[in-house]
Amino acid sequence: MAQRPVVIVSNRGPVTFQVADSGDLVAKRGAGGLVSGIGPLVAGTDATWVAAAMSDGDRRASEQGVVEAEGFRVRSLAIDPDQYRMAYDVVCNATLWFLHHGLYDLARRPRFDTRFREAWQAYRDVNAAFAEVVADDAPDGAAVLVQDYHLALVGGILAQRRPDLRTVHFSHTPFANPDTWRVLPTDLGAELLEGMAGHHACGFHSRRWADAFAACCAEQLGRTPTTFVSALASDPDDIGAVAASPACATALDELDHLVGDRAFVVRVDRIELSKNILRGFAAYEDLLERYPQWRERVVFGAFVYPSREGLPEYLAYRQEVETVVRRINERWGTPGWEPIVLDPTDDFPRSVAALRRADVFLVNPIRDGLNLVASEGPLVNDRDALLLLSPEAGIWDSLGDVARAVHPYDVSGTADALADALAVGRAARADEGRALKARAGARRPADWLDEQLDAAG
Amino acid sequence: MAQRPVVIVSNRGPVTFQVADSGDLVAKRGAGGLVSGIGPLVAGTDATWVAAAMSDGDRRASEQGVVEAEGFRVRSLAIDPDQYRMAYDVVCNATLWFLHHGLYDLARRPRFDTRFREAWQAYRDVNAAFAEVVADDAPDGAAVLVQDYHLALVGGILAQRRPDLRTVHFSHTPFANPDTWRVLPTDLGAELLEGMAGHHACGFHSRRWADAFAACCAEQLGRTPTTFVSALASDPDDIGAVAASPACATALDELDHLVGDRAFVVRVDRIELSKNILRGFAAYEDLLERYPQWRERVVFGAFVYPSREGLPEYLAYRQEVETVVRRINERWGTPGWEPIVLDPTDDFPRSVAALRRADVFLVNPIRDGLNLVASEGPLVNDRDALLLLSPEAGIWDSLGDVARAVHPYDVSGTADALADALAVGRAARADEGRALKARAGARRPADWLDEQLDAAG
Numbered sequence: 066m067a068q069r070p071v072v073i074v075s076n077r078g079p080v081t082f083q084v085a086d087s088g089d090l091v092a093k094r095g096a097g098g099l100v101s102g103i104g105p106l107v108a109g110t111d112a113t114w115v116a117a118a119m120s121d122g123d124r125r126a127s128e129q130g131v132v133e134a135e136g137f138r139v140r141s142l143a144i145d146p147d148q149y150r151m152a153y154d155v156v157c158n159a160t161l162w163f164l165h166h167g168l169y170d171l172a173r174r175p176r177f178d179t180r181f182r183e184a185w186q187a188y189r190d191v192n193a194a195f196a197e198v199v200a201d202d203a204p205d206g207a208a209v210l211v212q213d214y215h216l217a218l219v220g221g222i223l224a225q226r227r228p229d230l231r232t233v234h235f236s237h238t239p240f241a242n243p244d245t246w247r248v249l250p251t252d253l254g255a256e257l258l259e260g261m262a263g264h265h266a267c268g269f270h271s272r273r274w275a276d277a278f279a280a281c282c283a284e285q286l287g288r289t290p291t292t293f294v295s296a297l298a299s300d301p302d303d304i305g306a307v308a309a310s311p312a313c314a315t316a317l318d319e320l321d322h323l324v325g326d327r328a329f330v331v332r333v334d335r336i337e338l339s340k341n342i343l344r345g346f347a348a349y350e351d352l353l354e355r356y357p358q359w360r361e362r363v364v365f366g367a368f369v370y371p372s373r374e375g376l377p378e379y380l381a382y383r384q385e386v387e388t389v390v391r392r393i394n395e396r397w398g399t400p401g402w403e404p405i406v407l408d409p410t411d412d413f414p415r416s417v418a419a420l421r422r423a424d425v426f427l428v429n430p431i432r433d434g435l436n437l438v439a440s441e442g443p444l445v446n447d448r449d450a451l452l453l454l455s456p457e458a459g460i461w462d463s464l465g466d467v468a469r470a471v472h473p474y475d476v477s478g479t480a481d482a483l484a485d486a487l488a489v490g491r492a493a494r495a496d497e498g499r500a501l502k503a504r505a506g507a508r509r510p511a512d513w514l515d516e517q518l519d520a521a522g
Numbered sequence: 523m524a525q526r527p528v529v530i531v532s533n534r535g536p537v538t539f540q541v542a543d544s545g546d547l548v549a550k551r552g553a554g555g556l557v558s559g560i561g562p563l564v565a566g567t568d569a570t571w572v573a574a575a576m577s578d579g580d581r582r583a584s585e586q587g588v589v590e591a592e593g594f595r596v597r598s599l600a601i602d603p604d605q606y607r608m609a610y611d612v613v614c615n616a617t618l619w620f621l622h623h624g625l626y627d628l629a630r631r632p633r634f635d636t637r638f639r640e641a642w643q644a645y646r647d648v649n650a651a652f653a654e655v656v657a658d659d660a661p662d663g664a665a666v667l668v669q670d671y672h673l674a675l676v677g678g679i680l681a682q683r684r685p686d687l688r689t690v691h692f693s694h695t696p697f698a699n700p701d702t703w704r705v706l707p708t709d710l711g712a713e714l715l716e717g718m719a720g721h722h723a724c725g726f727h728s729r730r731w732a733d734a735f736a737a738c739c740a741e742q743l744g745r746t747p748t749t750f751v752s753a754l755a756s757d758p759d760d761i762g763a764v765a766a767s768p769a770c771a772t773a774l775d776e777l778d779h780l781v782g783d784r785a786f787v788v789r790v791d792r793i794e795l796s797k798n799i800l801r802g803f804a805a806y807e808d809l810l811e812r813y814p815q816w817r818e819r820v821v822f823g824a825f826v827y828p829s830r831e832g833l834p835e836y837l838a839y840r841q842e843v844e845t846v847v848r849r850i851n852e853r854w855g856t857p858g859w860e861p862i863v864l865d866p867t868d869d870f871p872r873s874v875a876a877l878r879r880a881d882v883f884l885v886n887p888i889r890d891g892l893n894l895v896a897s898e899g900p901l902v903n904d905r906d907a908l909l910l911l912s913p914e915a916g917i918w919d920s921l922g923d924v925a926r927a928v929h930p931y932d933v934s935g936t937a938d939a940l941a942d943a944l945a946v947g948r949a950a951r952a953d954e955g956r957a958l959k960a961r962a963g964a965r966r967p968a969d970w971l972d973e974q975l976d977a978a979g
Contacts, residue, residue, distance in 0.1 A: 167628055167701065168628060168629055169627075170626075170627035171624055171625060171888055171931075172625055172795035172796070172798075172800070172839065172888065173800065173842075175931055176801060176804060176931065176933045177929075177931055177932045177933055177934065177935070178804070178808065178933045178934050179808070179812070179934045181934075182934060242699055242700075242701045243699075244624070244699045244701075244702075244734075245701075247913075247914070248931050249931075250929055250931070250932040250935055251929060251932075277701075338629035339629070341629075343629070343630065344633060347633060347635070351635065351636070355636070382629065385630075431628055431629065457704070472634075472707055472708055474628075474632055474633065474634055474705050474706075474707070475634045475707040475708075476633045476634055476635045477634065477635050477636045477638075477639060478634070478707055
């Protein structure tokens with residue numbers, strides 16, 4: 066069978082446009098985890114990428130249909146800003162993200178009220194707008210690869226309008242179990258599952274998320290759609306290029322000066338409730354408390370940068386993070402030693418420098434669709450660093466047997482795991498560090514795209 | 523087979539003792555949902571009931587071995603108060619209850635630290651103390667009926683010490699699904715499941731809770747213990763006697779005066795995070811907002827009394843309840859009308875009077891092991907009241923097809939359900955009310971005890 070034409074559909078696109086003083090559109094690479102993961106795989110191919118217009122330049126570009134820029138064929142889609150905010154903030158970020166990650170304080174949140182029903186209608190409309198563009202433009206028999214929970218209804222609509230297309234929905238998040246899924250009003254939960262089931266196949270980073278989706282469908286729809294499991298992977302060459310950059314070298318010098326001959330525990334995360342940043346600090350404090358030999362001998366570098374600050378939950382969480390760091394540093398710090406270095410700047414070369422310099426990586430999310438930092442760390446690390454990894458991250462499926470498990474809620478157990486890892490000298494950890502590096506680079510990034518195309522059939 | 527001797531084991535006993543001025547022990551009936559549900563079934567039988575000593579009198583009684591009082595053969599068990607508090611407050615109420623009901627704000631709570639490990643040791647010790655008394659005293663071949671999550675390890679210990687006994691563990695709560703169960707540190711979660719699996723059978727109020735327990739065991743233990751489903755039932759005669767009491771008649775007169783010819787929505791609950799009291803008020807306010815015809819024409823009687831105020835979560839929740847009631851009454855109330863009547867006194871005849879006078883019952887828990895109020899209401903009601911019931915209550919299994927579903931998180935949907943129910947006149951709802959009453963009384967309370975004995979084999 067000849068290769069099908071490919072259409073990628075996602076909320077954010079690989080390129081964003083700005084209007085130059087001359088009035089011309091200037092393209093630059095887009096940001097965001099999904100785009101940086103998938104972008105390199107798609108650049109230079111014939112694939113069309115449909116995404117929401119974010120900037121004024123994007124909205125201008127949307128009037129021109131498909132635009133070629135930065136190696137991509139981009140179709141920007143202008144959506145009414147109020148409608149987009151309702152769909153994106155209320156339904157996607159404040160509801161579906163919280164559901165899939167189990168982040169609700171259920172005695173109080175969520176509340177599905179008339180305002181939520183309006184936001185749901187906006188979510189439907191945004192999905193319909195995406196589906197309409199694809200229906201109008203997609204080549205005959207194309208494989209349409211719909212990315213993530215923002216666009217769960219696209220395949221269901223396309224199944225009606227363009228039955229020649231082969232659609233795949235890929236979830237970059239975990240998927241709620243049936244008990245949690247029932248938190249959604251029954252009609253809306255069923256509509257969302259039907260929408261996903263309207264694709265030819267639904268993909269997930271971990272078998273657990275695929276099974277949870279299938280269990281939700283079995284319970285609410287009475288059938289189980291086709292699922293597949295395919296983990297995205299970090300590209301060793303891409304991240305290696307950053308690690309070899311002058312910016313990274315400069316940052317590494319700074320870190321060497323800061324850390325000195327102390328041990329270096331590193332985490333790199335968005336400030337995100339699911340990342341379990343607070344309990345990571347609690348475990349570190351428990352280490353200082355119960356393993357006094359590490360006082361003044363270790364630095365915790367927390368490269369955690371703000372995210373989604375339009376949602377009050379994220380602002381509150383950031384404040385808690387800052388407060389606990391201040392308290393721990395005040396309690397334990399000495400004139401020559403700051404126990405935790407909190408770096409809130411989203412500076413990728415600097416984060417990569419930290420991953421190079423680390424002795425121990427702490428990746429302890431309470432729930433995480435995949436978590437690429439857990440593989441990027443070993444890929445670039447210079448010191449055979451050990452990886453403390455939560456089994457609740459999707460990447461546990463591939464790294465579980467070469468990482469050390471940290472249970473995300475077990476603060477004293479995490480402190481013990483930190484002490485155990487720190488106690489292993491650099492020479493003694495060479496085998497474990499090398500095994501991590503080999504495993505982290507075992508999967509090719511292109512595998513993930515190929516497996517989606519396979520799933521499209 | 524001859525009937526086995528019976529031993530009941532529970533945290534609270536059917537009788538509590540006080541030391542009179544004369545120095546004698548004076549017995550009185552104990553309080554608590556479990557005791558009031560099971561007590562009448564056991565009184566007057568030869569069963570021995572083992573329970574923790576709560577009062578000084580109980581501790582005195584514990585020195586005398588089995589004491590006959592109020593128709594019960596009671597074996598009080600004195601436990602070190604600090605140890606008991608650690609086990610009861612930290613492990614049972616603040617952890618296992620929260621887990622089984624899904625009440626954690628997981629980004630922040632729980633945190634398993636060294637203090638929790640100490641409390642866990644206290645929980646083990648309390649369970650061992652119970653098991654020891656049973657091992658020492660239980661007649662040969664007795665059926666030992668262990669009640670609830672406070673005592674999950676008893677059967678496992680008895681299986682070693684007294685293999686002649688037949689043990690049953692009965693859970694009065696929901697059971698966590700595997701995703702939630704994994705929140706417990708792995709070793710402790712496995713220990714608890716092993717303890718429960720050490721009984722000959724594990725009983726639950728709903729098939730859903732039994733299946734969740736079996737799924738947790740399959741995942742963590744690699745095997746599924748014997749389970750059974752058996753719902754406790756309200757005794758129509760017992761609650762009928764309260765409904766016919768002078769105290770209830772007096773309370774009913776007061777309520778008649780208060781409500782007048784308005785419609786009366788009633789809830790009766792402990793102030794408990796799982797009961798979803800806040801969203802019930804939010805739905806009621808949405809009713810007043812979107813169905814203006816009910817302003818001044820309805821009263822919401824919230825007979826909700828404080829509970830577990832030693833835990834900060836419960837104090838905070840009570841304050842939220844009081845704040846929202848005040849706000850709603852200030853916003854919507856008129857000189858002759860208070861929209862919500864909040865009654866925090868734990869006065870059973872008065873609550874029963876409210877159940878008699880109700881037009882609509884609101885029972886909307888986010889998760890509930892059974893919920894006997896949902897059947898007690900219809901059993902005593904004088905007006906063919908309609909029942910709005912959350913499918914997340916275990917009693918949904920038996921009342922689901924005669925009640926009206928309210929989704930616990932769907933505030934606007936609950937408001938619509940209230941409006942629909944209130945719109946049905948008393949004559950028009952006679953069939954539905956009668957069907958509810960018949961179903962609520964269909965199961966005999968003794969069935970539950972018989973089914974536990976059957977499960978003991």
